[in-house]
Amino acid sequence: xHYEYILIxxxxxxLKGKNRKIFTQKLQExxxxxxxxxxxxxxxxxxxxxYILLNGQDPEPIIERCRTIFGIHSLSKAIKVDNEEExxxxxxxxxxxxxxxxxxxxxxxxxxxxxFPVRSQQFNQVLGGYLLKxxxxxxxxxxxxDMELRVEIRQDGTYITSQKIxxxxxxxxxxxxxxxxxxxxxxxxxxxxxxxxxxxxxxEAVHFHSPPFTSERAKQKVFDLARQLTKxxxxxxxxxxxxxxxxxxVHQVIPHGYSMTVMRRMMMRISEQIASKEGILSLTTGxxxxxxxxxxxxxxxAINEVTNYPVLRPLITMxxxxxxxxxxxxxxxxxxxxxxxxxxxxxxxxxxxTMPRKEKVNQFEQAEDFSDLLAETLxxxxxxxxxxxxxxxxxxxxx
Numbered sequence: 001x002h003y004e005y006i007l008i009x010x011x012x013x014x015l016k017g018k019n020r021k022i023f024t025q026k027l028q029e030x031x032x033x034x035x036x037x038x039x040x041x042x043x044x045x046x047x048x049x050x051y052i053l054l055n056g057q058d059p060e061p062i063i064e065r066c067r068t069i070f071g072i073h074s075l076s077k078a079i080k081v082d083n084e085e086e087x088x089x090x091x092x093x094x095x096x097x098x099x100x101x102x103x104x105x106x107x108x109x110x111x112x113x114x115x116f117p118v119r120s121q122q123f124n125q126v127l128g129g130y131l132l133k134x135x136x137x138x139x140x141x142x143x144x145x146d147m148e149l150r151v152e153i154r155q156d157g158t159y160i161t162s163q164k165i166x167x168x169x170x171x172x173x174x175x176x177x178x179x180x181x182x183x184x185x186x187x188x189x190x191x192x193x194x195x196x197x198x199x200x201x202x203x204e205a206v207h208f209h210s211p212p213f214t215s216e217r218a219k220q221k222v223f224d225l226a227r228q229l230t231k232x233x234x235x236x237x238x239x240x241x242x243x244x245x246x247x248x249x250v251h252q253v254i255p256h257g258y259s260m261t262v263m264r265r266m267m268m269r270i271s272e273q274i275a276s277k278e279g280i281l282s283l284t285t286g287x288x289x290x291x292x293x294x295x296x297x298x299x300x301x302a303i304n305e306v307t308n309y310p311v312l313r314p315l316i317t318m319x320x321x322x323x324x325x326x327x328x329x330x331x332x333x334x335x336x337x338x339x340x341x342x343x344x345x346x347x348x349x350x351x352x353x354t355m356p357r358k359e360k361v362n363q364f365e366q367a368e369d370f371s372d373l374l375a376e377t378l379x380x381x382x383x384x385x386x387x388x389x390x391x392x393x394x395x396x397x398x399x
Contacts, residue, residue: 001094002079003077004078004080005054006051006052006054006075006076007161008049009072009073009075011073012169012171013172023172024045026174030069035066038062041054051078063165068168069172071169071170071173071200074164074165078161081158088160093130093135095161096135096149101146102138103137104145105148105149106141107123107128107149107151108124108150108151109124109150109153111123123151123153148162149162150164173200173201173232173234175200178279179203180204180283181193181205182205182208182283183205184344185218185225185341186342188288190229190286190335193205195314196284196312197232203229203236204280205226205236206270206274207219207240208243209242209243210242210346213244223238223386226238227387228330231388232330235385235388237385239274240381240384241270241378242381242382243343246266247346250262253368255364258356258360260352261294261299261303261352261361263347266370268306269307272306281309282309283310284314288313288315293352294352296355301358
């Protein structure tokens with residue numbers, strides 16, 4: 001006997017009512033994409049759950065892959081047998097003895113096939129007694145068992161699962177549209193991308209690059225961060241913006257106290273143009289209220305003035321320690337702290353305005369003509385696609 005299936009349980013999708021089919025279909029596509037290099041695996045969808053038919057594949061590495069797919073609440077290895085009592089008993093015995101480190105257990109039966117002759121509660125006792133009789137060293141604990149043996153008697157057969165493995169939760173990436181993430185090499189923006197993806201949003205990224213003030217290693221750091229994010233979704237397209245000329249012009253003509261605010265407004269204008277061209281309906285930033293000068297209420301008010309697009313700020317109320325915790329959890333922290341500067345750290349004024357006045361910002365911008373430089377910058381944007389399954393040498397060849 002062996003495990004033939006992985007059972008996938010939905011999380012928030014279960015609350016979607018008549019729209020549930022749209023979400024489960026997107027989740028099925030994402031699961032299929034995750035295992036597309038193993039053609040023998042089949043993914044089947046039902047109303048309240050999904051199954052991966054293993055066809056002889058080892059379930060453990062497949063489970064590890066699927067744990068990062070948003071929309072999945074939990075996974076379990078499963079055995080499927082006919083709705084026949086002796087077969088169910090033997091499968092349950094195998095599941096109990098195969099589990100590691102288990103001393104106590106409980107049986108939970110769910111009988112949706114009402115033609116099965118034994119009621120759920122009665123079958124719990126029948127099966128529990130059988131397991132105790134045919135094993136040694138196990139006891140039943142209905143409150144805090146080491147393992148809950150779940151038996152689901154359905155019309156198409158009985159599924160026996162043992163250990164439940166928690167997954168990423170959230171909503172399937174792609175079920176909530178697409179956003180353009182302003183991705184730097186720092187700690188915050190990758191976390192913002194991760195949290196946005198968790199709400200079902202597909203991410204495309206824009207990165208502002210300022211050679212020779214920022215190095216090729218700084219650009220590679222951003223590519224590495226994007227590749228880490230692809231583990232939670234699909235490939236990510238990055239629009240690499242050559243920002244040097246525009247940044248130098250801002251530094252030269254705008255009073256230093258306001259240069260940071262104007263630089264951010266230029267980033268927003270460029271990002272909105274890219275989003276519009278790509279049919280993307282929102283922007284996402286890694287801003288956290290009060291963290292730095294550009295993230296005060298007054299600064300964000302002045303910067304937001306140049307775009308009519310919704311700006312998603314998933315980190316806005318989080319402490320820096322909370323953001324670092326998430327970055328460590330998703331393995332972006334060690335990449336983010338590499339000592340390569342991005343454009344946000346060059347030309348930083350000694351005393352940036354923390355309470356910039358919009359009237360002043362508009363006055364300074366209108367005194368100069370930035371339109372040609374903005375157009376030139378947009379014409380020279382480079383697009384790089386980061387694939388989660390790309391090999392290191394292929395990735396390095398992009399640089």
